[in-house]
Every structure is written in C-alpha cells, then in structure tokens.
Amino acid sequence: MAARHEEIADELRRAIDREEYTVGSRLPAETDLAAHYGVSRGTVRQAVAALTAEGLIGSRQGARRVVLASRRSQSFAELRSFAQWARAMGREATGQVIAQEYRPATAEDAVRLQLRAGTPVLHVLRVRGLDGEPVLLERTVYADWISPAVEPIEPDCPSVTQRLYDDTGLVFAYGEHVIDAVAAGAQDADLLSVRRTSPLLRVRRVTTTREGRPVEWSDDRYRSDAVSFSVHNSMDSNALARKTAE
Amino acid sequence: MAARHEEIADELRRAIDREEYTVGSRLPAETDLAAHYGVSRGTVRQAVAALTAEGLIGSRQGARRVVLASRRSQSFAELRSFAQWARAMGREATGQVIAQEYRPATAEDAVRLQLRAGTPVLHVLRVRGLDGEPVLLERTVYADWISPAVEPIEPDCPSVTQRLYDDTGLVFAYGEHVIDAVAAGAQDADLLSVRRTSPLLRVRRVTTTREGRPVEWSDDRYRSDAVSFSVHNSMDSNALARKTAE
DNA sequence: TAGTGGTCTAGACCACGGC
DNA sequence: CCGTGGTCTAGACCACTAC
Structure with missing residues (x-):
C-alpha cells in the first residue's frame, strides 16, 4: 500500500501528536530509527525529510533532530477543498450558486487558463x-x-472538488495564490452579510492539474472576522513570498 | 563549497529561467542527468526534489518530469527580511522607529516568546x-x-535582520504567519497615510531561531494597495492553510 | 514492451556538535 | 573524541507511462 517511508513518517507524526516526543525534545538518531523500523538509513531520511x-x-x-511543534498544519487536500477543510474542523460546509453563465474568455482569462481569447468559459x-x-464569496x-x-x-452542492473527482477523476494538484485585502463592495456586503467597506481577505488563485494544465481561476473573498490564513515556513519549503501590487 | 546536488539544482533552475527548458517541456531522464553531471542517480534526485x-x-x-513554471518564487531570505526583499525588487527599503519601550511580558507575550510573564520585553x-x-506598520x-x-x-536602520546577523550572528530560520484583513485604525491611518477603515492586510508572525527558539513576534499591517502575498503550493510543500478566527 | 520515476539497500566519507 | 546528520554511490526491484 503506502510506501514504507510514509508509514514511518505517519508513525512519527502520531508519536509527536501523542506527545511521546514533546516539543523541544530530541528524536532518536537515524541509525536507531532505522534499526527500530527494520529499514535502511535512507528510508528513515525520506520519512524525517517530510516532517x-x-x-x-x-x-x-x-x-x-529536535521536535519544534506538535500541531500539524492542515493537509494539502484540506486547503484545496473548502468542504474537506470544513469537515476536518468538524463543521458543515454549505454552498449556493448565485449566478452561472458562459462568457467569451477575456484576454486575462485566456492568459490565466492558457486558452484562446473568445473561447466560451463558465x-x-x-x-x-x-x-x-456565509463566510466566502467565490x-x-x-x-x-x-x-x-x-x-x-446542483447549485447547492457542498463540495465541487469532490464532485469533479467522482465524475471525471480530476485531481487538483498545484495552485498559486495571491493574497491581499479589499473593502467590501455592494454585492460583497449583501451576499456576505457585512457592512459596505468592511475589510475582506481576498485570495486570487489559479488551480491546475498535476501536469500543470490550468483548470480554473477564482477571486475568493473571505469575511475577515471568520477566516484567516496560516502559513508555515522553513528553510526547506519557502512557499510564501510578498508581492507588490501591479 | 556548496553540495553537488545544490549546484545541480541551481544549474537546472538557471536553465529553466533561460528557457532552455520551456514551460510544458520535459526534463531529461534521471539517468541521463546523472551521466551528464557525472553523479549517481540519488544525487540527481536530491536536486530535482528541490525544484x-x-x-x-x-x-x-x-x-x-515536466517544467511547470519559469519564474522562481522569492527566496526565503527575501521573505524574512523586508530590506532584502525590497533590494531584490530594485527598490530601496526605509524604516523609522516611532516608539520603543520595555514593558513586562503579558501572558500572551509569555506564551508566544516562551518566557515567564513579567519579564521585560522590548x-x-x-x-x-x-x-x-510608507507601506508597512510593524x-x-x-x-x-x-x-x-x-x-x-539606530531608529532609521533599513535592515534590522541584517544588523542582528552582523552583530550577533543570529539567523532567522522558521516562522509562522497568520494572515487576515483589518480596517485601519486611527494610528494605522495616520502612519500609513491612508483613510480610516481602509482595508489593511495584517500578518501576525512569530520568528524563531533555527533551533525553534522564539525571537520576536509581530503584528504587521500592509497597505493593501501596495503589497500582497503570493503563496505557491504543491503536493510536496503544503505550507498554506486556512484558519478560522479564534 | 521499453523507458522512467518511486522506492529501498548497504555501504562509504565528511563536517559539525556535544561532551 | 565519538556520535550525528549531510552527502554520495552503485546497485536492485517495482509500478506506471508512453508508444
């Protein structure tokens, strides 16, 4: 099933969550872990690299190696899908389509989705x-x-990601997010039940397939009193960058 | 000097930037790269894992392997330091201390910085x-x-990170960021030259040493017309997570 | 079916850290 | 100094893709 190094990584994660290894304490040496799990040092290194x-x-x-934190950051799957994220928090995701129509792709659409301008897009x-x-307007x-x-x-389908996976096998694999803040406009205020000019957290994102083919792009506006984003950085995964407005 | 796998990763990054490998094209096979660079397959795999x-x-x-993007996201060093980030964009960073004082650590300070409540903190x-x-209030x-x-x-030192590194050898290594949006308060508006209630992008962050010891925590507010954040995600580095307000 | 990446092994040497 | 992680090698087998 799962690769041995993933199993070992999972066991270590669980041990840290159980506080078997407390924050600040040291992990066993690679050679000891290798002996304990009956694998080579290389396999242990694959596992600890993930952590x-x-x-x-x-x-x-x-x-x-030192244990730095015990709470795991949310998984990639939870990030990709609003519904999966809600479920992981023990809350129920709802969704309602307000409007849906085909329009010819603008120049911007064409660039972001890598198709010809004028192609009908949904x-x-x-x-x-x-x-x-309501917490999010997409x-x-x-x-x-x-x-x-x-x-x-259906307009009230709670998880579009799940539906697309079930129907077409499509897996969202890569995404680019640009995050800033905007004042709520009239439509935003109305649909999110906040006052006009309230600060909203805006995320503009492009989602692509595993092969890098663009699937969708979206302007998402979150009620900032309800949702925030958390980014964890380490020397190994430098995923966050500041960007100036164009 | 640098490890061989880092040199190879750098060469590949440059080749992609030069569009020697264009977006959508395929990289040579691992075994070919290994032969080309005169290393083993394992070393090549370390290099491509970074990319x-x-x-x-x-x-x-x-x-x-397929080339997905050509522009590299900003480096970790640029993220950590406002001045280094500005320089990388060809702009000049300025800074001015408005107020500076010691206060006894509150309970919140004590938790975030892992020290005893009441300890004088700056x-x-x-x-x-x-x-x-002005674009940022820290x-x-x-x-x-x-x-x-x-x-x-000095109150107008452009790069505190650089000064601390020069003076003490301290390297900021890990950070946790929580991002949301807030309306500008009176002081915010005054110091950032924006109207009250303007939307600001707020980043609350904790910076620690490489060993995980907290160094500082900060409430940063960016003019959202000037700065945004960009996050890139892949299955390998799931650094971004949505968070609800507590 | 041949090629390719994913996984794993069993060694080796070096640089750095803690005692 | 000895233990540890960082790096690297040269092989092996398997699962999956592309042709």
Missing part, C-alpha cells in the same frame, strides 16, 4: 458557508474543457 | 517604506535575550 518540510522537526548537522458566483453562516472561471462537467452540478 | 518542492517542475511515476513600533512611501515584541542587541540600533 522537516512540514516544520514539525528541525535539524542541524551533528546534533540530534463563470460561477458562489457563496459558501460554515454551518449556514467568483470562479472554469476552463472550457472542464466547464461541461461543472455546469450540471 | 519539485518549489513548484518549478512536476513529476508522475513512469513519465518524464516593544517597537516601526514604519517601513519602499522608496520613501508592532514587534522582542524576547528579553535579544532585546539588548535590538535596543541600540
């Missing part, structure tokens, strides 16, 4: 909520080749 | 700008053990 990338443990040449305006409370544009699979989905 | 974590290339078992309010235009609290090195720094 290091997650920021769970730190390492310095010559010294034992625009969807969707409000999403946690336990019924303005999404789907590429022409995936639109036929999106169009027939 | 994969950066989101530059994608891979699927059985198929050649609070610094600093405005930072790009080419003279409210930073420094741990007691680093405060003596921070206190004597």
